[in-house]
Amino acid sequence: MFKALKEKLFSARKKLEHSIEVNTPAQNEKPQGISRAEQIHPQQEVETPAPEQVKKASPKITDKIVSFVRDREFIISEKDVNDILDELEMGLLESDVAFSVTEAILARIKADLSGSKRKIGTSVDSIVRNALSDALLGVLGEGVDICAFIREHERPVKILFTGVNGTGKTTSIAKVTRFLQKNGFSVVLGAGDTFRAGAIEQIDVHGERLGVKVIQHQEGSDPTAVLFDTVEYARAHKIDVVLGDTAGRFHNRANLMNQLAKIRRVINPDLIVYVDEAVAGNDAVIRAEEFAKSVGMDAIMLTKVDMDPKGGAAISVAYAVGKPLLFIGTGQGYDDVMAFNPRLVVADLLGDA
Numbered sequence: 001m002f003k004a005l006k007e008k009l010f011s012a013r014k015k016l017e018h019s020i021e022v023n024t025p026a027q028n029e030k031p032q033g034i035s036r037a038e039q040i041h042p043q044q045e046v047e048t049p050a051p052e053q054v055k056k057a058s059p060k061i062t063d064k065i066v067s068f069v070r071d072r073e074f075i076i077s078e079k080d081v082n083d084i085l086d087e088l089e090m091g092l093l094e095s096d097v098a099f100s101v102t103e104a105i106l107a108r109i110k111a112d113l114s115g116s117k118r119k120i121g122t123s124v125d126s127i128v129r130n131a132l133s134d135a136l137l138g139v140l141g142e143g144v145d146i147c148a149f150i151r152e153h154e155r156p157v158k159i160l161f162t163g164v165n166g167t168g169k170t171t172s173i174a175k176v177t178r179f180l181q182k183n184g185f186s187v188v189l190g191a192g193d194t195f196r197a198g199a200i201e202q203i204d205v206h207g208e209r210l211g212v213k214v215i216q217h218q219e220g221s222d223p224t225a226v227l228f229d230t231v232e233y234a235r236a237h238k239i240d241v242v243l244g245d246t247a248g249r250f251h252n253r254a255n256l257m258n259q260l261a262k263i264r265r266v267i268n269p270d271l272i273v274y275v276d277e278a279v280a281g282n283d284a285v286i287r288a289e290e291f292a293k294s295v296g297m298d299a300i301m302l303t304k305v306d307m308d309p310k311g312g313a314a315i316s317v318a319y320a321v322g323k324p325l326l327f328i329g330t331g332q333g334y335d336d337v338m339a340f341n342p343r344l345v346v347a348d349l350l351g352d353a
C-alpha cells in the first residue's frame with residue numbers, strides 16, 4: 001500500500017537524519033575518556049578543559065566530564081531541516097496529498113525538529129521518526145473503532161452509505177457486512193439505491209452470497225420507504241446493524257440531494273458514511289469537502305486503495321473534511337477491507353509495520 005508515498009517519506013527521513021547527524025555529533029560516538037570533550041562543537045558553550053588539566057585529572061573527575069559531555073544537548077537548527085522539508089513538500093504534493101494537509105505536516109515537523117535539542121547518545125533516527133510519525137498522526141486523527149461504536153449505541157445501529165456514483169459503494173457495503181459479521185454483529189441491508197438501474201439486483205446478489213436479508217422495493221420507488229422498512233425489520237428481528245445503500249449522487253443534483261435530506265430526517269442515521277475512491281486522488285478530497293459542506297457526513301470510506309500507490313487521498317481526506325476515515329477498500333473480494341487504524345498506517349508508512 002502507498003508505495004510511492006512510502007518512498008518519498010523514506011527519502012526525506014534519511015536526508016533529515018543525515019542533515020542532523022552531520023550538524024550535531026554522531027549518535028554512535030561514545031564519549032571516550034577525556035578526549036571526547038574536545039570533540040564538542042565550539043558553539044555549544046562547553047567549558048573544555050585545557051589538555052594539561054585533563055591529563056592530570058583524577059579518574060573521578062574524568063568520569064564527571066565524560067558524563068557531562070554525554071548529557072550535553074545540541075540544538076537542531078532550522079537550517080538542518082529546511083531544505084529537506086522543501087523536498088518533502090514536493091514529494092507529498094506529487095503523491096496527491098492535499099495542499100492544506102501538506103502544509104500541516106510540514107509545519108508540525110518543523111515545529112518538532114527545529115530548535116529541539118538532541119542529546120549526545122540519542123538516536124537521530126528516533127528523533128526524525130517520531131517527528132514524522134507525530135505529523136502524520138496529526139492529520140490522520142484518532143480514527144474510529146466501529147465495533148465499539150456499535151456496542152455503545154442503541155440497536156439497530158443505522159449506517160447509511162452515500163457518495164459518488166461508480167466508486168464501489170455497493171461492493172463496499174458488502175465488504176462492511178462481512179467485516180461486521182466477522183465481528184459478531186448481525187446485519188440487514190436496505191436497497192435504498194432505487195435510482196440506478198440494476199442497483200437493487202446488485203445488492204441483492206451480495207446479500208444472498210453473504211447470507212443476509214435485503215429489504216427492497218421497486219426500482220424508482222421512494223428510498224426513504226425502503227430504508228424505513230429496513231429499520232423496522234431490524235427492530236422486529238433484533239438485528240444489530242442496518243446498512244443502507246443510497247443512490248450515488250453529486251452535490252449539484254438537487255432532486256437527489258433533497259431525497260437524501262428526507263432519508264436523514266425520517267431514518268435519523270447514526271452514521272453517514274461517504275464513499276469515494278482513493279484512485280481519484282486530490283479530486284476525491286475536493287469532492288469530499290464539497291459533500292461535507294452541502295450534505296454533511298460522519299465518516300469516510302475510501303475504495304480502491306490497493307490501486308493507488310500515491311496514497312494522497314487516504315492521507316488527506318480526514319484532515320480536509322474534519323471527519324475520520326472509517327474503512328479502506330483494498331481489493332475486489334469481500335474480505336478486502338480494513339478498519340482504518342491511523343497508528344498502524346503510520347507505522348506501515350514509516351516502514352515499522
Ligand SMILES: Nc1nc2c(ncn2[C@@H]2O[C@H](COP(=O)(O)OP(=O)(O)OP(=O)(O)O)[C@@H](O)[C@H]2O)c(=O)[nH]1
Pocket residue numbers: 164165166167168169170171172196248302303304305306307328329330331332336
Ligand atoms: N481493486 C478494487 N476494486 C474495487 C474496490 N471496491 C470496489 N471495487 C470494484 O469497483 C467496481 C465497482 O464497484 P461497485 O460496487 O459495483 O460500484 P458501482 O456499481 O460502480 O457503483 P456504486 O455502487 O453506485 O458506487 C467493481 O468491479 C468492484 O469490484 C477496491 O477496494 N479495490
